Amino acid sequence: MIHLNNIQKSFGDRLVLDDIDTCFEKGKTNLIIGQSGSGKTVLMKCCIGLIDPDAGEIVYDNRQFSNQSDRRKQDIRKEMGVLFQGGALFDSFTVEQNIMFPLNMFTSMSLEEKLDRVNFCLQRVNLVNVNKLFPSEISGGMMKRVAIARAISNNPRYLFCDEPNSGLDPKTAELIDALISEITEEYDITTVVNTHDMNSVLQIGQKITFLYNGKLWWEGDKNTILDTDNPELRDFVFSTELTRRIKR
Amino acid sequence: MLKLLGEYLILMFSVFKRPDKGPVFRRQLMIEFIGLGVDSFGIVAIISVFTGAIVAIQTAYNIDSPLIPLSMVGFTTRQMVILEFSPTIISLILAGKVGSRIASEIGTMRVTEQIDALRVMGVNPANYLILPKITASMLFNPVLITFSIFLGIFGGWGACVITNLVTSTDFVEGLRGWFEPFTVTYAMIKTVVFAFIISSVSGFLGYSVQGGSIEVGRASTKAVVYSSILIIFFDLILTQLLLI
Numbered sequence A: 001m002i003h004l005n006n007i008q009k010s011f012g013d014r015l016v017l018d019d020i021d022t023c024f025e026k027g028k029t030n031l032i033i034g035q036s037g038s039g040k041t042v043l044m045k046c047c048i049g050l051i052d053p054d055a056g057e058i059v060y061d062n063r064q065f066s067n068q069s070d071r072r073k074q075d076i077r078k079e080m081g082v083l084f085q086g087g088a089l090f091d092s093f094t095v096e097q098n099i100m101f102p103l104n105m106f107t108s109m110s111l112e113e114k115l116d117r118v119n120f121c122l123q124r125v126n127l128v129n130v131n132k133l134f135p136s137e138i139s140g141g142m143m144k145r146v147a148i149a150r151a152i153s154n155n156p157r158y159l160f161c162d163e164p165n166s167g168l169d170p171k172t173a174e175l176i177d178a179l180i181s182e183i184t185e186e187y188d189i190t191t192v193v194n195t196h197d198m199n200s201v202l203q204i205g206q207k208i209t210f211l212y213n214g215k216l217w218w219e220g221d222k223n224t225i226l227d228t229d230n231p232e233l234r235d236f237v238f239s240t241e242l243t244r245r246i247k248r
Numbered sequence B: 001m002l003k004l005l006g007e008y009l010i011l012m013f014s015v016f017k018r019p020d021k022g023p024v025f026r027r028q029l030m031i032e033f034i035g036l037g038v039d040s041f042g043i044v045a046i047i048s049v050f051t052g053a054i055v056a057i058q059t060a061y062n063i064d065s066p067l068i069p070l071s072m073v074g075f076t077t078r079q080m081v082i083l084e085f086s087p088t089i090i091s092l093i094l095a096g097k098v099g100s101r102i103a104s105e106i107g108t109m110r111v112t113e114q115i116d117a118l119r120v121m122g123v124n125p126a127n128y129l130i131l132p133k134i135t136a137s138m139l140f141n142p143v144l145i146t147f148s149i150f151l152g153i154f155g156g157w158g159a160c161v162i163t164n165l166v167t168s169t170d171f172v173e174g175l176r177g178w179f180e181p182f183t184v185t186y187a188m189i190k191t192v193v194f195a196f197i198i199s200s201v202s203g204f205l206g207y208s209v210q211g212g213s214i215e216v217g218r219a220s221t222k223a224v225v226y227s228s229i230l231i232i233f234f235d236l237i238l239t240q241l242l243l244i
Ligand SMILES: Nc1ncnc2c1ncn2[C@@H]1O[C@H](COP(=O)(O)OP(=O)(O)O)[C@@H](O)[C@H]1O
Pocket: A011, A016, A034, A035, A036, A037, A038, A039, A040, A041, A042, A043
């Protein structure tokens, strides 16, 4: 369970996050949705400590995370897995070395244990025989899966995914979504996913937080989102032809 | 400008920390020795032989008084190569080759969020990415410059012998005369300072990229321009300090 208490962030005089107060629940896929530029990435980066909020606090299972020294943050970071928007795989490392990286940094496992763990994670994301390939040698969908494997390699308690299926074809996107929600339930972790894709929203949205211009505009889940009468959210939900047809 | 300098100093402050994992640092260092050092031997060799040859021919051409012995060509070539051509010209070439490489590599890692990924995995990215590059450059550039000095002198000798401007005996006689070991120390000090400039400035410019591929390209151009200007500037300062 992650609590965000009154998070605020501006860049210059532009208020990007305005008093965000919410929580992300354990064992669920918590979605942050909203238009491009609504502040999803900034909010997620606040959660993982890449951006310091101007005000407010972030608490991981009763452990204060914001405004702590790097050393303190480190203890909680060991328990985080992050899937960045573009995958952010290290170009100069093979798939295997990428997945092993968090293990090198955070554990004192032997090489054999680490290799076992790498293979386990690769199997978990349904990839085989890619250990020695470089990121430039695999497809976009595979990169995302390797990035997920890297994110889960150190058995995280918290998983963050920034637009996990952007740039993927609908079929692959659905597979990635399914994978994320399976992993969440299987290991009972707190997962936070940024997305603007209505398909993902309806597929995996167990808890949904809708951001509008940096404000928390609406909260609910995939069952209530279609019946909302919040005008901005309706605008967002029914912005594609597909969803408009569902409405009719 | 002052803001830039401040940001540079802050970054250097986090670069120069003890690496968390010794073996990881050593592995990165080996990679950089190859990427920044060994891979530059080719271009250094070509440039050195040719500049050495040019210096020798120009000197020989300029000596037309019978009072000046032809062995001066060997002497002048040696002095010029050690004092200026190898340390400065080769460092400028390396600013182009190595500086743009460092800036674009780190800049790309920035825009593709690899640097963010490093941070959430508990790594100090500035230290992890830039320190091995600075260390590798400062340790390896003296090797490159020494290599360049020998090749430069060899190029000068070759040019004289081939064109028959100066005999091998005369050239070697000049080469061996009035040798001041401090000139080599001076060359090495310059080399190490220039290596630090190239790697730290380019690392900084790559690290502070914001945006996309266009900004990466811009950072890599800036890396070359800024390091070159700083090299020339510090060349003047060091020369004043050390030689006079
Ligand atoms: N480092 C930054 N400096 C200035 N403005 C930023 C920065 N990062 C994000 N922003 C601004 O914050 C707003 C929200 O961005 P972001 O969170 O990336 O949106 P999205 O919901 O698409 O992920 C955007 O208007 C963006 O321009």
